[in-house]
Amino acid sequence: MTIPWKTEEWWVGSINYNEKALEGIEVAKSMCINETTLRDGIGQVGVSITEEEAKKIAIDLDQLGVQQIEACYLPRLETYFPNYKRHPLREIVKLGLKAPIWTLCNLERKTVDTAAECGAKGAYIEVYGMKYKIEAIYGLAEEKLIEATIKNIEYAKRQGLMTSLFLAEATRSELEFLEKFVKMVSSTGYADRITVCDTMGCGTPHSISYLVRKVKAWSGLPIEVHCHNDLGLATANSVIAALSGAEIIHVTLLGVGERAGNAALEEVSISLLVGYGIDIGIHFEKLLETSNRFQEITGFQAFPFKPVVGGKVFLRESVLGAESLAKFPRPTVYEPNIVGQRHRIAMSAKSSEFSVEYKLKEIGQTATKSEIKEILARVIECGKKKGSILTEGEFEGIVKEVKKR
Ligand SMILES: [Zn+2]
DSSP states (O other): OOOTTBOSSBBOOGGGGOTTTTTTOOOOSSOEEEEOTTTTGGGSTTOOOOHHHHHHHHHHHHHHTOSEEEEEEGGGHHHHSTTOSSOHHHHHHHTOOSSOEEEEEOSOHHHHHHHHHTTOSEEEEEEEOSHHHIIIIIOOOHHHHHHHHHHHHHHHHHTTOEEEEEEETGGGSOHHHHHHHHHHHHHHTOOSEEEEEETTSOOOHHHHHHHHHHHHHHHOSOEEEEEBOTTSOHHHHHHHHHHTTOSEEEEBGGGOSSTTOBOBHHHHHHIIIIIHOOOOSOOGGGHHHHHHHHHHHHOOOOOTTOTTTOTTTTEEOSHHHHHHHHHOSOOSSBOGGGGTOOOEEOOSTTOOHHHHHHHHHHTTOOOOHHHHHHHHHHHHHHHHHHTSOOOHHHHHHHHHHHHHO
């Protein structure tokens, strides 16, 4: 019998899969990712890429198995690609990737024209769904805004594009207005999907779940969810959206994006897999390699303790950590190899004999009990002097010296 909470790859609590705990969840029959690193993600402070770099990232994302790539903010392309020579959207489309390429347009026809000319598969039609911003940005009455939105979605459809009504600030909108807006747009039949955006990252798991269900009921269309991380809830909100029937989840590599960033691809996908047994269909084992390449290409440096792909999340230093590695065959909730990582041990003043033994095994060395004691004493001394962890070279040097005696 398969136990969903304890497989070869992960070992979480049975409570995660308890029927009562899961009451009320509604998972869509098919679910996929819209990877928006090349559109929203590059809004990350300090990240600026060229067309060539965008192409490399797009190829990596495609090889990772994401089902859709969103690239380029057409209304303000130059703010994300300040020195572009060829249109980055066209360049990405020309790669002929497996993942269809979508892009972000607004209410201006020319953005839709560009999307179609560049050969995009689909267009998000961005419109603010919040009264305050409608007045401030468009200077239009609500009815007029809805009319203009429908017109541009219809126009995009006529250009052969798939369409999604991209409701910016949906989580700060007024429910009655949102209902009217969604119902009017979906009744025309021009929109293929509706995107619920938590643009400012103020949504909570409860409000996101409620909104996804409501918009789904009002529209009868597939629902996308786009979450930001201002409250540190982007992953939780994306996961709850998936459990509330959303079909398409917007994410970025490492959660890059403006301010506190977007929902992180690696966090959302591993949470669904390990926490709920939902495989979103990416090649998990390529996550580390893909995120490392993204950092090399862009110069962006992720927090080393970033879940899943952080450089130090499977690195143990304390006596307890080392013991856990040495004594228990499965010391973490999922096996690091499923995301391209491995267990490692750091040598420092906090080390123990367990750490030394583990590290020796890792570098293919053996030592006697007394050598291990001596190595440990020198490791601790060096760690205290440095006030930080030892480099691989420092540890290997100590081993060499002790074994020479
Ligand atoms: Zn966004």
